[in-house]
Amino acid sequence: MAAPQSFLWSRRIFLSLLAGFVLLPVYVMISSSLKPLEDVSGKFQWIPSGLTVRPYSDIWETVPLADYFMNSLIVAGAATVCSVTIAVFAAYAVSRYSFRGKRVFTVTVLSTQMFPGILFLLPLFLIYVNIGNATGIALFGSRGGLILTYLTFSLPFSIWMLIGYFDSVPRDLDEAAKVDGCGPLGALFRIIVPAAVPGIVAVAVYAFMTAWGEVLFASVMTNDTTRTLAVGLQGYSTQNDVYWNQIMAASLVVSLPVVAGFLLLQRYLVTGLTAGAVK
Numbered sequence: 001m002a003a004p005q006s007f008l009w010s011r012r013i014f015l016s017l018l019a020g021f022v023l024l025p026v027y028v029m030i031s032s033s034l035k036p037l038e039d040v041s042g043k044f045q046w047i048p049s050g051l052t053v054r055p056y057s058d059i060w061e062t063v064p065l066a067d068y069f070m071n072s073l074i075v076a077g078a079a080t081v082c083s084v085t086i087a088v089f090a091a092y093a094v095s096r097y098s099f100r101g102k103r104v105f106t107v108t109v110l111s112t113q114m115f116p117g118i119l120f121l122l123p124l125f126l127i128y129v130n131i132g133n134a135t136g137i138a139l140f141g142s143r144g145g146l147i148l149t150y151l152t153f154s155l156p157f158s159i160w161m162l163i164g165y166f167d168s169v170p171r172d173l174d175e176a177a178k179v180d181g182c183g184p185l186g187a188l189f190r191i192i193v194p195a196a197v198p199g200i201v202a203v204a205v206y207a208f209m210t211a212w213g214e215v216l217f218a219s220v221m222t223n224d225t226t227r228t229l230a231v232g233l234q235g236y237s238t239q240n241d242v243y244w245n246q247i248m249a250a251s252l253v254v255s256l257p258v259v260a261g262f263l264l265l266q267r268y269l270v271t272g273l274t275a276g277a278v279k
Contacts, residue, residue, distance in 0.1 A: 033249035040244040055249040059236075062246055067225075068232035069254075075143050075228060076211035079150040083158045083207040084200060086151075091162030092188050096174065106163065112156040117216060124149055125220060141223040149217045154207040161206075165199030166192060201265050209258055229254050 032040050034051045059065050093099075094106060128139040139145030169192055177187035193200070215230045222228060233250055236243045 029248045029252060033245055033252055035245055037241075037243060037245050040248075041242075055243075055245040056253070058243075059246045059250045059253065062243060063232055063235035065229075065232065065250060065253075068227055068229045071143065071222075071226055072212060072229040073257075075146050075150070076208050078143075078147045079154060079211040080204050080207040082147065083151055083154045084204050086155060087158035087162050087203060088188075088193065088200065090159045091166050092192060094159075094163050095166035096171075096184075106160070109156045109159050112153070113160075117153055120152060121217065121220060124152070124217075128221070140221060141226060143226050146218065146221050146226065146228070149221055150207075150211045150214065154210050158203040158207060161203050162196070162199055165196050169195050205261065205265055208261070212258055 028044075031046075031048055033055055034053065035048050036050065036052055036054070039045065039049065094102060125140065128145050132138050132140055139148065173191045173195065174187050177191045182190060213230055214228075218228045218231045222231065233247060233254070236247045236250065
């Protein structure tokens with residue numbers, strides 16, 4: 001049965017308004033990044049009077065953006081790999097085996113998502129400083145310490161998501177793998193992991209995006225050499241001036257890896273979130 005015309009027009013109007021609401025900030029960012037600083041600092045003009053690509057070259061000289069980019073790439077990439085690897089093994093054990101404390105473990109993993117991250121900031125800071133003083137291992141102000149910090153809130157969610165996805169994979173596949181001579185690890189890597197690629201991709205995208213744009217812990221746990229992009233963008237604001245055009249240009253450059261990755265993995269992400277949300 002065809003939908004009434006009033007419903008179709010209402011939907012078109014609503015979607016058009018929603019698209020305008022989403023695309024308007026993007027237009028402001030792009031137009032501001034192509035303006036000279038004096039035009040951005042004054043009254044905003046919807047149609048730029050003059051365009052320049054100078055801000056896109058200046059962003060690399062005003063602050064060490066390339067170093068911040070590399071720090072973010074290393075930290076986010078390592079946190080994603082560690083989170084996905086550990087979550088695959090943990091979720092497989094919970095999904096396929098019964099052991100004492102299984103329910104307590106799953107409830108504990110899920111309950112960690114109820115607490116705001118700021119509650120863990122001071123405890124982690126004190127732990128890292130004390131470990132550094134006692135053992136000489138520099139966790140505070142290092143990439144390794146920041147990676148461990150991001151694992152504290154990306155790993156529980158990753159485990160919980162993959163448990164739900166692994167539960168949706170038929171157990172008959174495990175039995176068939178055992179008949180063919182595969183052990184537990186063989187069944188995991190040859191059967192379960194290939195069948196759970198959408199869920200694993202969804203978890204990887206979540207872990208990467210969380211680490212890439214995180215500000216709170218990165219602003220405290222890093223120094224001048226390990227600073228990430230989310231914190232390094234503050235360098236465009238000085239005591240004398242704020243380089244608004246460079247901030248907008250840098251924000252667009254910083255967003256490109258996440259946007260490109262999301263577009264490439266969109267179908268896996270949607271499938272993984274949908275299948276992992278319901279058992």
